[in-house]
Amino acid sequence: MRADQSRATRLTLRTIALLYLGLLVAVPVGMVFYNAFSDGLAAAWASVTTPEAQHAFWLTIVMVAIAVPLNTIFGITAALSLVRGRWRGKTIVSALIDVPFAVSPVVVGLALILVYGRQGWFGGWLTEHGIQVIFSVPGMVIATIFVSLPFVVREVVPVLREIGTEQEQAALTLGASPAQVFWRITLPAIRWGVAYGVILTTARALGEYGAVAVVSGKIVGETQTLTLHVEEQFQQFDLTGAYAASVVLALIAVFVILSMNLLDRRKEKS
Amino acid sequence: MASAPASDVALPRARRWGLVSARPAIAGALATAYLSLVVLIPIAAVLAESMTDGWAGFWKAISAPQAIAAVKFTVIVSAIVVAINVVTGTLIAWVLVRDDFPGKRTVNALIDLPFALPTIVAGLTLLALYGPKGPAPVDIGFTKVGVAAALLFVTLPFVVRSVQPVLMELDREMEEAAQSLGAGGFRVFRSIILPTLLPAIASGAGLGFARALGEFGSVVLISGNIPFKTEVASVFLFGQIESNNTRGAAAVSVVLLVLSFVLLLAVSWVGTRAERHAR
Numbered sequence: 001m002r003a004d005q006s007r008a009t010r011l012t013l014r015t016i017a018l019l020y021l022g023l024l025v026a027v028p029v030g031m032v033f034y035n036a037f038s039d040g041l042a043a044a045w046a047s048v049t050t051p052e053a054q055h056a057f058w059l060t061i062v063m064v065a066i067a068v069p070l071n072t073i074f075g076i077t078a079a080l081s082l083v084r085g086r087w088r089g090k091t092i093v094s095a096l097i098d099v100p101f102a103v104s105p106v107v108v109g110l111a112l113i114l115v116y117g118r119q120g121w122f123g124g125w126l127t128e129h130g131i132q133v134i135f136s137v138p139g140m141v142i143a144t145i146f147v148s149l150p151f152v153v154r155e156v157v158p159v160l161r162e163i164g165t166e167q168e169q170a171a172l173t174l175g176a177s178p179a180q181v182f183w184r185i186t187l188p189a190i191r192w193g194v195a196y197g198v199i200l201t202t203a204r205a206l207g208e209y210g211a212v213a214v215v216s217g218k219i220v221g222e223t224q225t226l227t228l229h230v231e232e233q234f235q236q237f238d239l240t241g242a243y244a245a246s247v248v249l250a251l252i253a254v255f256v257i258l259s260m261n262l263l264d265r266r267k268e269k270s
Numbered sequence: 271m272a273s274a275p276a277s278d279v280a281l282p283r284a285r286r287w288g289l290v291s292a293r294p295a296i297a298g299a300l301a302t303a304y305l306s307l308v309v310l311i312p313i314a315a316v317l318a319e320s321m322t323d324g325w326a327g328f329w330k331a332i333s334a335p336q337a338i339a340a341v342k343f344t345v346i347v348s349a350i351v352v353a354i355n356v357v358t359g360t361l362i363a364w365v366l367v368r369d370d371f372p373g374k375r376t377v378n379a380l381i382d383l384p385f386a387l388p389t390i391v392a393g394l395t396l397l398a399l400y401g402p403k404g405p406a407p408v409d410i411g412f413t414k415v416g417v418a419a420a421l422l423f424v425t426l427p428f429v430v431r432s433v434q435p436v437l438m439e440l441d442r443e444m445e446e447a448a449q450s451l452g453a454g455g456f457r458v459f460r461s462i463i464l465p466t467l468l469p470a471i472a473s474g475a476g477l478g479f480a481r482a483l484g485e486f487g488s489v490v491l492i493s494g495n496i497p498f499k500t501e502v503a504s505v506f507l508f509g510q511i512e513s514n515n516t517r518g519a520a521a522v523s524v525v526l527l528v529l530s531f532v533l534l535l536a537v538s539w540v541g542t543r544a545e546r547h548a549r
Contacts, residue, residue: 009455010369017365018377020358024423025383031398031405032391070304078301085294093302099309102530104484106504107523110511111312114319114520121315146308178293207388210486210504214511227390227487234394234491243398246391253386257379 029250036243047233047241048248055221056229057248060206062137063225067144067205072198075152080186082153083160100149108146109214112139135217140225143211148204152197159193160186192267196260203256207249316527319520331521339498340506341525347414347502348482351421352475359429360471366430367437384426389487392423397492412494417502420488425478432474433467440466469544476537480530 036044047053081087082094100108115121116133126133133139167189171181187194209227216223224232226245233241320328331337366378384392396419400410410416440463448458486504493500495509503526510519 006455013361014365014369014371017358017362021362021377021380024419024426025380028395028399028423029383029387032395035398074301074304077297078305081294081298081301085298087295087298089302090298093298093305096305096310098534099313102480102484102527102534103313104504104507104523104526104530105486106507106511107316107484107526108312110507110516110519110523111316113511114315114516115312121311142308146312149305149308203386207386207391209388209390210490210508214508227388230388230390230394231491242394246394249388249391253383253388253391256386257382260382261379 032243032246032250036240036247039240043240044244044247047238047244050241052221052224052232053229053241053245056224056226056245059137059140059224060226063141063144063208063212064202064205066141067148068198068201071145071149071201072152072194074149075156075197075201076187076190076194078153079156079160079190083157084165097150097153100146105147105208105210106214108143108211112142112146112211112215116142134215135219135223137223139215140212140223143215144205144208147208147211148201151200151204152194155193155197155200156190159190163189192263196263196267199256199259199263203253206252313527316520316523319517320524322517327517328521328524331518332525334518336497336501337506337518337522340501340503341522343414343417343501344483344503345529347418347421348479351418351425351482352479354422355425355429355478356471356475359426359474360433360467363430363433363437367434381427381430384424389424389485390491392488393420393491396420396423396488401492411492412496412500414500416492417489417500420492421482421485424485424488425482428478428481429471429474432470432477436467436470437463469540469547472540473537476533476540480533480537483526483529483533 048057078093078097082090103111113120113134116126116139117123118127118134120134131138133142167185168181171185172178176184207227208225209231212225213228213231216225216228218224218228218232220232226249230242230245230249233239233245320331323330332341362381366374366381387395396416397411398404400406400408400416400419402409402411410419444462445458448462453461484504485502486508489502490505490508493502493505495501495505497506503522507519507522507526510516510522
């Protein structure tokens with residue numbers, strides 16, 4: 001009796017959970033794929049290879065290519081100094097690194113306009129030197145950096161804590177230079193943490209919409225990333241275009257999840 | 271690189287150690303500078319802008335009827351979404367840890383999809399199925415329910431991912447003891463499992479709440495942005511920025527910022543308390 005009852009409970013709970021996930025995530029995402037290809041593969045391909053779509057794709061790659069390396073270098077540097085260093089203001093900085101997680105993307109955009117816009121704090125200086133940040137690519141890059149900033153730090157800090165400093169100290173006493181210690185001991189030890197952080201940073205950088213939308217000015221063929229392109233096509237009633245570009249982004253998301261799972265297994269092994 | 275001068279080699283160990291420990295401070299200064307340029311100075315600018323006309327101006331901006339409606343709707347819908355997340359998230363985590371069925375790994379990976387999928391695609395995804403042209407027999411386009419669905423989608427992983435590891439490490443001896451003493455399944459859950467999970471549930475809920483308050487991309491297509499009805503705070507802000515009312519937008523932004531910071535502080539407070547309790 002008892003066993004039957006708990007089996008029934010188990011099955012009920014499983015059904016509810018799967019139904020919920022199916023209705024909220026799996027079926028809707030499947031629907032996007034179905035819609036993208038409902039006019040045939042050729043139509044989908046044509047809509048993701050229009051000049052605007054291609055430009056949006058490359059601009060997105062540019063964002064990632066700038067934001068991810070910068071945030072990775074920042075992330076490793078910050079993590080090292082937070083875990084290993086003793087300096088004034090450390091606790092405050094550590095807490096402030098999480099700020100981007102608490103800020104609405106639209107507020108991020110507004111904040112950047114207020115500093116880097118023409119009437120912003122640095123606006124006068126930037127205009128004098130002929131640099132346009134807002135409604136232009138540099139502003140979008142800064143917005144992307146803002147929203148994806150904490151990931152590498154948050155992944156690397158716990159790993160650094162766990163590995164300790166014994167090996168590094170041994171190398172130092174054996175006469176290795178600090179640079180040698182970093183490249184040969186510290187970096188290899190934290191590499192999976194860094195990789196995980198880089199993947200999360202990339203996913204966020206590729207997919208950011210709100211912050212980039214505010215600072216981009218949404219100029220078609222100029223300041224339009226892939227996510228902005230999806231919205232534009234949707235508003236223009238080019239649904240195939242919107243769904244097809246979404247499929248490109250969704251495939252990248254799936255790839256990101258697969259890499260995360262792979263890294264998880266790697267981390268468990270080591 | 272130039273070869274080191276002879277004196278450098280002869281540098282006493284202690285001083286070389288000193289050099290090494292000075293590095294993190296320099297690295298910290300560089301990291302702080304980067305953080306300031308990208309994050310801190312801009313956030314400070316929002317605070318300053320909201321106060322340009324003093325308290326009176328700030329108050330006037332945040333008490334505008336449309337602003338109040340947007341913030342109120344955002345807080346209420348986020349609270350409802352979080353309440354649903356607490357139940358479904360705990361349930362999903364339980365099924366993923368305690369149950370076993372074919373395809374469990376895929377389902378587990380599916381939980382991360384809302385984190386990895388761009389928010390604008392998330393909104394489009396829900397519209398594709400439940401929108402005016404979707405095959406489902408409902409239409410959530412331009413409705414409050416639609417906004418809630420979008421928020422449920424993007425906040426799905428928070429409670430699941432924070433409860434899952436705790437549930438995995440939970441000692442089953444207590445449950446077995448309770449069961450052998452005659453406690454039913456629900457009783458075991460309520461009086462043994464649930465108390466242990468509560469900090470994890472609370473922190474997942476808090477993070478999800480903070481995320482929902484500021485969410486933009488997934489909501490913007492679904493909500494239709496009807497003022498006083500389906501307009502959330504971030505969409506309201508977007509409109510204000512586009513019509514060049516940065517001052518008013520900054521004031522409402524400050525309200526959102528304060529709400530999220532309070533939530534995140536609460537989450538970290540729950541976290542440290544739970545850690546101390548565990549020791």
